[in-house]
Amino acid sequence: MQELLSAICDPTRRAALALLWDGGEHCVCELMARLHASQSRMSRHMKVLREAGLVLDRRDAQWVRYRRNPDLAPEFAAVIDAVLTAELNLERKVA
DSSP: OHHHHHHHSSHHHHHHHHHHTTSOOEEHHHHHHHHTOOHHHHHHHHHHHHHTTSEEEEEETTEEEEEEOTTSOHHHHHHHHHHHHHHHHHHHHHO
């Protein structure tokens, strides 16, 4: 649990998870553009998420594509779902 919580404590990583949590596969170039992050910064963040077991990666020519880990334990997926939902609700209240 500690590794999961450490992985999602960063706002950029949570934003990346929010994009990936729809079940689709996203190129690192898309994540970079949508999150306004450099390639090296985005790669570092995605490495943390990958090492925590939250996402899987696949090399596609010069790019890497990421997706939600379908084998993530249901308890961990529930934590991610709750955090992303709470964050979205807070953003809506502020807007």
